[in-house]
Amino acid sequence: MRPRTLTAYGFLTPYLLIFLAFWVWPIISSFWMSFLNTRRLPWTFAPQANWGRLLVDPAFANALKNTLIILVVQVPVMITLATVLAVLLHSPLLKARGLFRFAFFAPVVVGEVAYAAVFRLMFNYEFGIINKLLALIGIAPVSWTSNPTAAMALIIIAVTWRWAGYNAILILAGLQSIPQDLYEAATLDKVSKTRQFLFITVPLLRPIILFCIVLSIIGTMQLFTEPFLITNRGGPGGATETLGMLLYRQGFLSFNFGYASAIAYTIAAIAMALSLLNMWAGKERR
Amino acid sequence: MFTARTGRALALHAVLLPLALIWLFPLWTMFVFATLPDDGIFGAGIELLPSTAFADNFANLQHDTDFIRAMSISIGVASVYTLISVALTSMAGWALARYRFVGRTAVIGIIFGTITLPYFVVVIPQFIMVARDFNMANSWFALIVPPLFNSLGVLFMRQSFTMLPEEVFDAARVEGIGEWRTFFHIALPMTRPTLAALSIILFLHSWNNYLWPLLVNSRPEMMTAPVALGSLIGLTKVSWGGIMVGAVVLTAPMLVLFVALQRHFIAGISAGAVK
Numbered sequence: 343m344r345p346r347t348l349t350a351y352g353f354l355t356p357y358l359l360i361f362l363a364f365w366v367w368p369i370i371s372s373f374w375m376s377f378l379n380t381r382r383l384p385w386t387f388a389p390q391a392n393w394g395r396l397l398v399d400p401a402f403a404n405a406l407k408n409t410l411i412i413l414v415v416q417v418p419v420m421i422t423l424a425t426v427l428a429v430l431l432h433s434p435l436l437k438a439r440g441l442f443r444f445a446f447f448a449p450v451v452v453g454e455v456a457y458a459a460v461f462r463l464m465f466n467y468e469f470g471i472i473n474k475l476l477a478l479i480g481i482a483p484v485s486w487t488s489n490p491t492a493a494m495a496l497i498i499i500a501v502t503w504r505w506a507g508y509n510a511i512l513i514l515a516g517l518q519s520i521p522q523d524l525y526e527a528a529t530l531d532k533v534s535k536t537r538q539f540l541f542i543t544v545p546l547l548r549p550i551i552l553f554c555i556v557l558s559i560i561g562t563m564q565l566f567t568e569p570f571l572i573t574n575r576g577g578p579g580g581a582t583e584t585l586g587m588l589l590y591r592q593g594f595l596s597f598n599f600g601y602a603s604a605i606a607y608t609i610a611a612i613a614m615a616l617s618l619l620n621m622w623a624g625k626e627r628r
Numbered sequence: 629m630f631t632a633r634t635g636r637a638l639a640l641h642a643v644l645l646p647l648a649l650i651w652l653f654p655l656w657t658m659f660v661f662a663t664l665p666d667d668g669i670f671g672a673g674i675e676l677l678p679s680t681a682f683a684d685n686f687a688n689l690q691h692d693t694d695f696i697r698a699m700s701i702s703i704g705v706a707s708v709y710t711l712i713s714v715a716l717t718s719m720a721g722w723a724l725a726r727y728r729f730v731g732r733t734a735v736i737g738i739i740f741g742t743i744t745l746p747y748f749v750v751v752i753p754q755f756i757m758v759a760r761d762f763n764m765a766n767s768w769f770a771l772i773v774p775p776l777f778n779s780l781g782v783l784f785m786r787q788s789f790t791m792l793p794e795e796v797f798d799a800a801r802v803e804g805i806g807e808w809r810t811f812f813h814i815a816l817p818m819t820r821p822t823l824a825a826l827s828i829i830l831f832l833h834s835w836n837n838y839l840w841p842l843l844v845n846s847r848p849e850m851m852t853a854p855v856a857l858g859s860l861i862g863l864t865k866v867s868w869g870g871i872m873v874g875a876v877v878l879t880a881p882m883l884v885l886f887v888a889l890q891r892h893f894i895a896g897i898s899a900g901a902v903k
Binding site: 346347349350351352353354356357358360361363364365367368369371372375427430431433435436437440441442443444445446447448449450451452453454455456457458459460461462463464468469471474475478503507508511512514515556560563564566567571574575586589590593594599602603605606607609610613614617 | 633636637640641643644647648649651652654655657658661669670671673674675715716717719720722723724726727728729730732735739742744745746747748749750751752753754755756757773774776777782807808811832835836838839843854855857858861862868871872874875876878879882883885886887890893894897898
């Protein structure tokens, strides 16, 4: 048996070395740094410098508020849409299946920068094609990047466009893994399609939808590129600054690593708490 | 005959078609704008059809930032990253699937645990380590090595190896074929579809990676294509037609790959969801 263990670790070693160097050590290191005052050398132990500052920093309160608003609006909208899309794409009545799949799944391969550039141009106040199209149906141009509410809406629209298809792929895979004979048996028993959907499809999809919600919560808590590029560094005036943006400014523009680490752990704690809460709520209803 | 079935089919397409058009619209706009001269992009009219200024826009882009060099760096990084990462993750996946060894459960548990851990928790020390301690900012090492760890890939490979028939490997062992040869010459070829799916996802991941290359490779000569393109967004005197060309050049190869290898893409993406 012992030589087997050696062989196993032989296969694992390169992977584990990367893991230890670039994940395990950083996890410990950033936790430790969050208790250090890193604003001047030498770094000293001063928990209140970062954790205390979080409680009173208006920039942090603002970023937290923005992130949670995006989360609360965007995740339910996107998951609902993704579920509907998956169910529709799964329908045996669908023609040109490949084309429809391409339409919704293509954003998954589009990079953040490329799509941010397109959205920024499309939603430009003066020249953007969205405002031109709105004008056609008699809606006054929206100042997408200088009105705080519109800017938040823009971020939510962009993220939903980018990620709805990704979640639909996951949910569709779940739909395809439901054994067909469940439906056949139900049809034989004269159970209506609607009831089949409510009592077979929905319960069996619940774990996958929960998984999608958890992934989306973690992703949204880390939102960075969209406010960075689409609404121009979290603009207007910090109205779309997310926790990810604030972390970037503190850590990589001001090089205040301690405070940035405290923000990182706050993001992790909130993401984990919301995920657990969600998994608990999802279980309760069974 | 108009039956309930055709009625349902019509309703289905009536819902899905407008949605599909809305979803395709940003991509279509990207392609159209890449071919418009700047006065077309910033004109009063609604432009929905491609024009002929693609080459001019590309020249503008190349003038604003050395996009060809950035693309070369991106291609190199994504290729090398994919090769190394596939090797590391498939070896680790094999170890976890094939051997019962001390610490196996712990290793699997820890890898699972990192799936839910936000990247921000590791990115700051990674940056300090690479840029300050190793003094390796703006290098190929910085772009390729720190992002190598990924958890879903290992679990994906492990699952695929578990599904192979055990008897083949037991037979190989009886024949006296070494463990490493068994892995490289028997097990790996048997999981070719999984390897393809994994490679595609890893390549895509590296190709589109933005935050990490933005942090460690900010010197213009060592920028990847997304970083170079991102550096133009928000500048005042910049060609938007050029930026759209950059977006198209970044996106089009991935779309072609996606269409050609859709099955592998979707297998790779849904690997995390279905056990």
